[in-house]
Amino acid sequence: MSWPQRLSEQVVLLALSLLVGLLAGLSSAAFLLTLEWATATRLSHPALLFGLPVAGLAIGLVYHYGGGRAAEGNNLIIDEIHDPQAWVPRRMAPMIFVGTVMTQLFGGSAGREGAAIQMSGSLTDWASRTLRISPAHRRILLVAAISAGFGAVFGVPLAGAVFGLEVQRKTGKHLKAVVPCLVASVTGSVIVTWLGITHTLTPDLGHIELSFIVLLKVTIAAVAFGLIGTVFSVTVHLIKLIFARLLSWFPARPFFGGLVVIALSLLWHTRIYNGLSIGLIEQSLFGGPVPTWAFAAKLLLTAVTLGSGFVGGEVTPLFVMGATLGASLALLLHLPVPFLAALGFVAVFGGAANAPIACTIMGLELFGVGAAPYFLLACFVSFAWSSHRGLYSAGESSSRSLYLPWCVQVLRRQSAVANIP
Helix, strand or coil: CCHHHHHHHHHHHHHHHHHHHHHHHHHHHHHHHHHHHHHHHHHHCHHHHHHHHHHHHHHHHHHHHHCHHHHHCHHHHHHHHHCCCCCCCCCHHHHHHHHHHHHHHCCCCCECHHHHHHHHHHHHHHHHHHHCCCHHHHHHHHHHHHHHHHHHHHCCHHHHHHHHHHHCCCHHHHHHHHHHHHHHHHHHHHHHHHCCCCCCCCCCCCCCCCCHHHHHHHHHHHHHHHHHHHHHHHHHHHHHHHHHHHCCCCCHHHHHHHHHHHHHHHHHCCCCCCCCCHHHHHHHHCCCCCCCCHHHHHHHHHHHHHHCCCCCECHHHHHHHHHHHHHHHHHHHCCCHHHHHHHHHHHHHHHHCCCHHHHHHHHHHHHCHHHHHHHHHHHHHHHHCCCCCCCCHHHCCHHHHHHCCHHHHHHHHHHHHCCCC
């Protein structure tokens, strides 16, 4: 290929990357605004929680009878990057948008990145089909769509750019996607900010001196961060297995899952674990009072919500688990609560998603560069102690199956027998 042709190709790819960022930014902004409404409505009308089983039944019916391949979620987008089979369904975007908002409105515990990535991927593939993009460029744009959705919904453009490359686990095959990922992620994030959407407030940790004792304590905490990500993954798959064994008709699973969420909420006499639980993150990061076992309660409620068939993301709940676990460990390890909560915020997700580089960068974007060595250490130690299955199983490297804890391997075999995604 001559240099004029290469230049022309790069210009086209740059323009398409801007389009991907535009689609991700606009869809994420609309989604975040709707989530704000859903959260405010739920908090002002606590009785909405009792409608969660009906909402679950509705979500289950739509996904069971009309979802098709869209029910595969984020893994479908990653599969289409690795081994293209068919276009990402256009219905994926509205289904995940409405389904996630319903989950949040009625008190399910789930996140938002799943919706952002799926909307971005679905809209990007629709544009690729409409514009008759080549298969090679289509794959690059899908990687960029993951970056754009993540960067836009969390306001972390640099971490988003790396996340799209890192999470699909075959970065070496998509080096051409580096610039498109960066352009799309920055564009999406800028659009969300330009439209006046604000993200979770995070403190600047300032400069933190390197200390052997602190490094040792952070390493100990990071092991716990990695293990809690593994516990979350195992718990979600165990609950999926239990519901599949007990209820063969899929729409019934989120219905009864909603009943379990109601029961747990009433048993705990609090609603702080329902929805996104952003308040718990802010309390942890700014040194406010946080229940010692908040991370375990959030883990269980999220596992029941997602394991029973509700839709949404896992990332924000993992942020909550990490921040609250960090806050609890800070008291035991005699470290500043905001410092260890911030490390937990990114490290639990870094281990669970097998994306330590992106999460290290996220830590620097959100909390400043003064604690960079500690973010790097926490994210990679957490990654080393995680199950390596990852939130997005389609992106898992097959060679890493050798290192999966036996309990995860057993659950995966049982899930395959029961035909559970």
